[in-house]
Amino acid sequence: MFDLTGKAALVTGASGGIGGAVARALHARGAQVALSGTRVGPLEALRDELGDGAHVVACDLSDPASVEALPKAAAEAMGSVDILVNNAGITRDNLFMRMSDAEWQSVIDVNLTSTFRLCRGVLRGMMKARWGRIVNISSVVGATGNPGQGNYAAAKAGMVGMSKSLAYEVASRGITVNCVAPGFIETAMTDKLNDEQKAKILGQIPAGRMGSGEEIAAAVIYLASTEAGYVTGATLHINGGMAMI
Amino acid sequence: MSDIASRVKKIVVEHLGVEEDKVTENASFIDDLGADSLDTVELVMAFEEEFGIEIPDDAAETIQTFGDAVKFISEAA
Numbered sequence: 064m065f066d067l068t069g070k071a072a073l074v075t076g077a078s079g080g081i082g083g084a085v086a087r088a089l090h091a092r093g094a095q096v097a098l099s100g101t102r103v104g105p106l107e108a109l110r111d112e113l114g115d116g117a118h119v120v121a122c123d124l125s126d127p128a129s130v131e132a133l134p135k136a137a138a139e140a141m142g143s144v145d146i147l148v149n150n151a152g153i154t155r156d157n158l159f160m161r162m163s164d165a166e167w168q169s170v171i172d173v174n175l176t177s178t179f180r181l182c183r184g185v186l187r188g189m190m191k192a193r194w195g196r197i198v199n200i201s202s203v204v205g206a207t208g209n210p211g212q213g214n215y216a217a218a219k220a221g222m223v224g225m226s227k228s229l230a231y232e233v234a235s236r237g238i239t240v241n242c243v244a245p246g247f248i249e250t251a252m253t254d255k256l257n258d259e260q261k262a263k264i265l266g267q268i269p270a271g272r273m274g275s276g277e278e279i280a281a282a283v284i285y286l287a288s289t290e291a292g293y294v295t296g297a298t299l300h301i302n303g304g305m306a307m308i
Numbered sequence: 309m310s311d312i313a314s315r316v317k318k319i320v321v322e323h324l325g326v327e328e329d330k331v332t333e334n335a336s337f338i339d340d341l342g343a344d345s346l347d348t349v350e351l352v353m354a355f356e357e358e359f360g361i362e363i364p365d366d367a368a369e370t371i372q373t374f375g376d377a378v379k380f381i382s383e384a385a
Contacts, residue, residue, distance in 0.1 A: 187353060233346070235346070
């Protein structure tokens, strides 16, 4: 089950906690992986750790030209892109009344618009192959909202609606498009929270702990597999029961 | 039939799974040959590849029939 031998996967934000775990899991299941991100050092370290079948394709998701070039670079490195995992994301938190246009726009650009461009960029190959898997990493706050994250929540909710629309269009071509919506996961992004914030969050999580990158990666593996071919337009919430939706 | 027309016909027949004699000059991909909108995008992609040309989106929208495709490609190739 869930064997990905012979598949080629592009993972954005592979230098981060969730992206790294996703890349490791895809590689462990036999897929080639193209590791994308802005920080080349950690990507190269991960490539060296994984060895054969791992490639570094650097990309700045805030730069449209760099985003347009990424699917091609990944396909050149691996031969094709069969699986796309849009994981990269940034936060620029601020209270709504204080949020600048720049804070709003940068989060929408990197988290939502780059996801749109990358999906568009890999579709041609997937359509021809009559097989493809797109997994977009959304967030629980896209469904619940979160104070201080109007921009991030909008981008993550936008991702869900976009994924469903694309899922409709390409379902008949053997391509599935799904979202994974993590709750609070131990990563650099959540390390920024202070102890008081963490305690408050944990009080809202029935599981009583934060999740791990590996627990998100497991969901990505499932959605990327041939076995999940009948799952499309879905959002899989992985949040320790924090939001049962 | 020109070389271009026969190559276009082959792509249409293969992609849409229709009988060759249905692919006539005025046959509309969508109305007569059962294509959906995504099929028309895929046909354009296939034409681009077969003939090594680029068909911009606004031009692609004007290619509604087999005859339109042959005419456009003959002028572009």
